[in-house]
Amino acid sequence: MKYPKENHKTTNPEFISSRFIQVIVFLGILSIVSSCKPGSDNEKRLPFVLKVSVNDSSDQGYFILNWKMAEQRLGSVILEHADIMIKDLNNDEILIPDVIDTDNDHSPDYLRVRTLLSNEEPLRPFELIVREIPKSRLLLKHDSVPASNEVSIEFLNKSDTRTLTSYYENSWAKAISETVLTTYTDPAHLEIFAPTEWTYSNGFFLNGLCYFDEITGEEKYLDYVRQWMDLFVRDDGSMDTVKYNRQKYRLDDVLPGRSLLYLYEKTKDEKYLKAAEELLGQIKHQPRTSEGGYWHKKIYEWQMWLDGIYMSDVFMLQYASLLNKPQYYDEAIFQMKLIYKHTLDTVTGLLYHGWDESKSAIWANPATGRSPEFWGRGMGWYMMALVDALDYIPESHPGRGDILDMLKQVSGSIMKYQDQETGLWYQVIDKADKDGNWPETSCTAMFAYSFLKAYKKGYLPVLFKNSAYKAYEGLKKGYIYFDDSGKLYLTGTVKVGTLNVEVSNGSFEYYVSVDRRVNDFKGIGALLYLAIADEYLENLNTENDGL
Numbered sequence: 001m002k003y004p005k006e007n008h009k010t011t012n013p014e015f016i017s018s019r020f021i022q023v024i025v026f027l028g029i030l031s032i033v034s035s036c037k038p039g040s041d042n043e044k045r046l047p048f049v050l051k052v053s054v055n056d057s058s059d060q061g062y063f064i065l066n067w068k069m070a071e072q073r074l075g076s077v078i079l080e081h082a083d084i085m086i087k088d089l090n091n092d093e094i095l096i097p098d099v100i101d102t103d104n105d106h107s108p109d110y111l112r113v114r115t116l117l118s119n120e121e122p123l124r125p126f127e128l129i130v131r132e133i134p135k136s137r138l139l140l141k142h143d144s145v146p147a148s149n150e151v152s153i154e155f156l157n158k159s160d161t162r163t164l165t166s167y168y169e170n171s172w173a174k175a176i177s178e179t180v181l182t183t184y185t186d187p188a189h190l191e192i193f194a195p196t197e198w199t200y201s202n203g204f205f206l207n208g209l210c211y212f213d214e215i216t217g218e219e220k221y222l223d224y225v226r227q228w229m230d231l232f233v234r235d236d237g238s239m240d241t242v243k244y245n246r247q248k249y250r251l252d253d254v255l256p257g258r259s260l261l262y263l264y265e266k267t268k269d270e271k272y273l274k275a276a277e278e279l280l281g282q283i284k285h286q287p288r289t290s291e292g293g294y295w296h297k298k299i300y301e302w303q304m305w306l307d308g309i310y311m312s313d314v315f316m317l318q319y320a321s322l323l324n325k326p327q328y329y330d331e332a333i334f335q336m337k338l339i340y341k342h343t344l345d346t347v348t349g350l351l352y353h354g355w356d357e358s359k360s361a362i363w364a365n366p367a368t369g370r371s372p373e374f375w376g377r378g379m380g381w382y383m384m385a386l387v388d389a390l391d392y393i394p395e396s397h398p399g400r401g402d403i404l405d406m407l408k409q410v411s412g413s414i415m416k417y418q419d420q421e422t423g424l425w426y427q428v429i430d431k432a433d434k435d436g437n438w439p440e441t442s443c444t445a446m447f448a449y450s451f452l453k454a455y456k457k458g459y460l461p462v463l464f465k466n467s468a469y470k471a472y473e474g475l476k477k478g479y480i481y482f483d484d485s486g487k488l489y490l491t492g493t494v495k496v497g498t499l500n501v502e503v504s505n506g507s508f509e510y511y512v513s514v515d516r517r518v519n520d521f522k523g524i525g526a527l528l529y530l531a532i533a534d535e536y537l538e539n540l541n542t543e544n545d546g547l
Helices: 013-017 019-035 067-074 161-168 172-183 187-193 200-216 219-229 257-267 270-284 306-323 327-343 376-389 400-415 441-456 462-478 508-513 521-535
Strands: 043-052 060-066 082-088 098-101 110-117 123-132 151-158 303-305 354-356 480-483 488-490
Touching: 043 067, 043 480, 060 067, 060 151, 067 110, 067 123, 067 151, 082 110, 110 123, 161 172, 172 200, 172 219, 172 488, 172 521, 187 219, 200 219, 200 257, 200 521, 219 257, 257 270, 257 306, 270 306, 303 306, 303 327, 306 327, 306 376, 327 354, 327 376, 327 400, 376 400, 376 441, 376 521, 400 441, 400 462, 441 462, 441 521, 462 480, 462 521, 488 521
Parallel strands: none
Antiparallel strands: 043 123, 043 151, 060 110, 082 123, 098 110, 151 480, 303 354, 480 488
16 A cells, blocks of 8 residues: 655654664654554544446546545544545555534534546545654644535445345355346446447446346346347347447357347347347458457457457357357367467467567567557456357367367466465556556356366366355455445456557557446456355366365
């Protein structure tokens, strides 16, 4: 944690020249800093989430926190010698609030926190930090409190088994699913991050609900998925061309098609199959590299990204299995092997985020065409693609062994970079110690899911199961919270990672500068997959793990 630096000045030049006094001053400052380090007895923290109404279209430059309500949760605080700060959990920025005394009783009543709010980010996680510092003095402002827009605050509690047992029958998968279904009771509201658009992030979470429905048979999950799909799929099976624009040739748009295939399999309604085949038609005409690799999007000429493998290839494999179309096994396996060849770093065993055949993108290595960094979620998507692909590729297919070999190789390389203290992986995987880097929750959940599933399927040894549970516990301990009504919140999920040259040069500085989100579907969706694998997936591994 980086706090605003205090300015300790020595005004007498004789003191500056005195080595003895210098040492005394230094030790004094060191004592103060040490006594106020995060987690010490001199510091109290209270996480909370700010909810901005989706109906409020106006931006607001501040929010108001009721100090009395916060104080009840913090416990006794010696305010006379206190520093009060707000940490924005989306970017680690420290905000210094106005401490307002409205009734002139020389004690705080409200905190006014200046930060830009927008309904484009309906959930914002923060942490109230109160530090008791000797010789510090709390500055009060005597003021009235202006009314704020439609903003509410939910104080958060660290995840614990009591909440899980009380509300969700001790199931993390249920906690995640029910949180989303009760937060967005109308599936149309899932579009808040991409209004009126067919979008992969929503599709990713809904695919997870299909996975959960397949295991539990609870119709509400299937009904929810169907309601969202019906916003885009017409009765004749055609897609709404305003919401889904095939001519953009975005591989991301294919991912929700997995839910269409599942709906067809469960309901036998032909319209869902027709809609899925419209997505398949996009893949058939997707622009390609000279070797036949799919461009990530039409606008990204000659570029293959790791993300695109999960977005399109697992859908193809699911389609091949469901409809007995073996040519799509071959095509999907070819794409997975091709990007592996072009993005693999033989020194670390990790995969670069993207590859540009033309070598003309600003981020492309002029010799190899590769992007410069190993992005966590990019590799997370690829790992999920590898392990999920094996659900559909027949045992007899000659390419199945290649996918299994790549799974083993990439898994071994990734595990080496797991942070031993937190259990998580970092936003830029191989640079955990570099200033500015931070643990990222979506890639951590993706890796943990892939490791745990691969272990239970018998693809990987017990070391990977242990790694998965270390990551899972790290997420629960440091990044998952519940509010008083039992809703779950996952923090620390990076908003986006892109090689779009208009906003990104693919550098370390770019990746670590991107804000995070709470309950972003790319994070909470991955967490749902992990929870299902933990709680419901049968263990077929015959290895003796000592348990």
